[in-house]
Amino acid sequence: MSRDLAGHIEDTRLADALSERYLAYAMSTIMSRSLPDVRDGLKPVHRRLLYAMQQLRLDPTSGFKKCARVVGDVIGKFHPHGDTAVYDALVRLAQDFAVRYPLVEGQGNFGSIDGDGAAAMRYTESRLTAVAVALMDGLEDDAVDFQPTYDNQEEEPVVLPGAFPNLLANGATGIAVGMATSIPPHNAAEICRAARLLVDRPEAATAELLALMPGPDFPTGGILVEDRDAIETAYETGRGSFRIRAKWAVEPGRFGTWTVVVTEIPYQVQKSRLIEQIAELMEQKKLPLLADIRDESTMDIRLVLEPRSKGTEPEVLMETLFRATPLESRFSLNMNVLDRDRVPSVMGLRAVLRAWLDHRHEVLVRRTTHRLGTVGKRLEILDGFLAVYLNLDEVIRIIRESDEPKPALMDAFGLTEVQADAVLNMRLRSLRRLEEIEIRKERDALMAEKESLDALLASDRKRWAKIGRELESTAKQFGTGALGARRTEIAAPPRPVDLSTALEVEREPLTVLLSREGWIRGVRGHGVEIEAQKFKEGDAPLFATECQSTDRLCLFTSGGRAFTLKAGDLPRGRGFGQPVRVMVDLPQDETVIALFTADPEGRRLLATARGKGLVVREADLMAEKRTGKQVLTLRDGDVAAACVVAKGTHVLALGENRKLVIFPLDQVPDMARGMGVTLQKYADGRMREIRVFDLAAGLEWQPDAKSRSAAELEPWLGKRADAGRTAPLWMTRKAG
Structure with missing residues (x-):
């Protein structure tokens, strides 16, 4: 029995009500606005x-x-x-x-x-x-x-039938609630060739597909300079990024002068904004090799870059621009799409092509079935026509004399209702002999088509062969001419260019200050009194590093990332400096745990809060891009906790559980990047402190404190990954 719900109120927890409504909003955004369908890419x-x-x-x-x-x-x-x-x-x-x-x-x-x-x-x-x-x-x-x-x-x-591979050909971008998609454009002919390979060999690997479609093909051209292994990994997993550079050439001038002409810029870079950014950097004197930039574009792009000196190498000039401006940019790959069941998922290249081919197979079956039904209906009508052509006089008599000609025709000639309607609707001029011949020809052609359609539906091999021919036709139609020609050039990653001699910076001593709130600046001289320096209200110094203005600084974060800063580019003067997040793309949830002058010959021990670690050369921590370099791979919930100089013979690891272990440094592997190995095991809690020291020289735990000899430390000597023994009181009282 129904009841009147007017005025009915149900108590619901606010958190439950908000969660339910927000989830409904999130799903609507994901499915109806942000993510494309893998089948038609729309x-x-x-x-x-x-x-x-x-x-x-x-x-x-x-x-x-x-x-x-x-x-x-x-x-x-x-x-x-x-x-x-x-x-x-x-x-x-x-x-x-x-x-x-x-x-x-x-x-x-x-x-x-x-x-x-x-x-x-x-x-x-x-x-x-x-x-x-x-x-x-x-x-x-x-x-x-x-x-x-x-x-x-x-x-x-x-969804659309999708005879054109739109998802990969035109790409897609979108931001939903809690997820996003970013798919670069590709060349349609190359996509069709890769899909054809998958039709012929369903087990084909990603590397084989990339031999036919080597990478993105952006509408604005440019040069793809990503490493081949990185490209393969990106397409295999569905996640990655591609580095694109502008296309340029040198034009000689009079008396040995020259200019650089840029004819193609990276995808989604606005030309006017690019010129503004370069001009701003020139005003800030951050592009000392560039004298002027001119926009001579018409329908085609033509940016003219004039060097400050004709003795400058063009490659060096362009390298400074690539490092500082959007003339080099990255396009991320995140193939997050809706599958045929409308479920969001990140797919690799092979899975995307497979989903599109399966959709084309379903479309072929449905179209063939529909056509078969249409042919069957027409054959039924033609059979009715042929049945009455032999008895036209009788047909005319029945129509003239019968009050209900339709059932009479059906009884007299064994016609179906559809055939009888067609005969009654037939025009008189269709009763001529020539029309009968045409009907027989049409019937024979339709019978042959029906047999072909039946054979197609009965054979999986024939259906896939037809899809293969459709792919070849699509590649031919859209893979030729100006529209189909590849626009983005695929090139090997560029060799590193040494800019140290080209960008001479006056050498002078500096002390770099980084505050707890993330403001960084350089102060002239060494031996600076940190307490005498001014900081924003509520802020305080976090790191102070002495260096030279020609040095490079490494900034290591809790996310396991390493960033490189040029000491000479840091703000100076009496102000508070500049937020470090303006200079590098430091995620909001990461904090700085180390700031030091990079020594190409130096080594560092990196450790996580859960006791994992590795030794890495400081040269491998250098990263030219604002996005930095992911050096320490972290598992869920773990963070980087230490970045200390790896100079000595032994490692000391102290946990929050007051357990201490000392083991040889050579038990920690040297790696360029990775997750590392277990340094100390913890049943619960995390790492409290880690140090590298020379065991023979003893351990100076605190400045101006007694040095502890190797004999005093012997009870805690062990092997890497040991849980350790309870630390001495003098250590736990003063640590941290």
């Missing part, structure tokens, strides 16, 4: 745009229609969101510098690579491209499922 707004334009018959051979009309149809029928968001999505699909294979052909101002916006939708016009037509080929043949629109007034496709 988000709902893009799919609805293309379907609405198809309904408006805006195919490549038709005329253009105002974008305002398209946007109106989309938000009125399919997509209940703002017109600005829908128009922005349409504009991006038409920008040849934003998408590798535009799905929309625009007429009017659709923005530029300088970052200029498109004209208002009332001024611009659009229609579909051949790529979009290929994506939707088969919608009328029951190739995919349809679902009701938001108001139940229309229907829209759940």
Whole structure:
């Protein structure tokens, strides 16, 4: 029995109510806005745009229609969101510098690579491209499922048939709640060749696929300079990044002068903003080798870089620009997509291609079944025509004399209801002999097609062979001409360029100060009184390192990352300095645990709070990029806790449980990066302190304290990974 729920109130915990509602919002964002479908590579707004334009018959051979009309149809029928968001999505699909294979052909101002916006939708016009037509080929043949629109007034496709490999060809980016996706564009012909290999050899490895599609192919060109092993690992796991550099060449001038001309810039870098950044760095005197930059671009990019001296090497000039400006950038790979069950997952290259091929196989089966049904219905009608052609006089008599000619025809000639309707609707001029011959020809052709369709449905091998031919056709259609030619050059990683002689910095003593709040600055001279230095209210000194202005500093964080700072670039003067997070991309959840002058010959012992560690050369801690270098691999919940000089014979490890163990340093492996080995075992608690010292010389635990000899430390000597013995009182009282 139903009850009246008006006024009914249920007590619910606020945390439960918020969790339930936030989860619903998160799933809506993930599935309806941010992540593309692995089958057609589209988000709902893009799919609805293309379907609405198809309904408006805006195919490549038709005329253009105002974008305002398209946007109106989309938000009125399919997509209940703002017109600005829908128009922005349409504009991006038409920008040849934003998408590798535009799905929309625009007429009017659709923005530029300088970052200029498109004209208002009332001024611009659009229609579909051949790529979009290929994506939707088969919608009328029951190739995919349809679902009701938001108001139940229309229907829209759940996914497009996707004869074009759109996900990899055009890529995708999006940020959802708790997850994101970032897929670079690729060359369609290369994708089809890799997919064809997977059709022929389903067990093909990622390396074999990359032999056919070696990496991203960005619409703005550029040069990919990532290591091949890193590329393979990225495509194998679905996560990684790619380093892209601008394409440049040297143009000689008069009297031995020369300039560098940049003709291609990295993907998603705005040209106008790039020039502004270079100009700002020149004003700050951070590009001492560059005298001027000029923008001589027309339809093609042409940036002219003039060196300060003709004696400068072009490679050295460009290396300074690559290190300091977006002329070199990274594009992340995170192939987080919705699978056919609408479940988000990170897929590798092979899994993405496999999912697309399985979708194409399903589309082929559905289209073949639909066509088979259409052929069967037509054959039924043609058989009815042929049955009555032999008795035309009788047919005419029945129609003239019978009050109900339809059942009479069915009884007289054994016709079905469909055949009888077709005979009654037949025109008189179709009764001529020539028409009978044409019907027999059509019937014979349809019978042959029916046999072919039946054989196709009955044979898995034939279906995959047909998909292989479709892949070859797609590669031929979209892999030739200016649209299909590869634009991004694949090159080997560049050799390191020594800039020390080119960027001469006046050598002078400095003391680098880093505060607890993360402000860093350089103070001239050594022996500086730290207590006399000024810091922000509530702030205090954390590290003070003496160095020279020509030195490089290494900054090591709790996340196991190492960053490199040039001492000469640090702010000086009477101020508080500059936040270190402005100079390097230091994550908010990581803190600095060591700051020191890098010694190419030096070694450091890195240790985690859970007692893992390794020895690494300081040269391997150097990282030129702002993003730093991940040196110490951490498990969930673990953090880097120490970065100490590895100079001595033994390691002392003291845990929070007051257990102490001393073991030889040579038991800790030298590694360039990694998780390391166990230094000390803990049943519970974490590492309290770790040191490296010379056992023969003894241990000076605290400054100005008694040095402890090797004989005094002998009870705690052991092997690496031992739990240790309870530490002496003099150590636990003073440690930390």
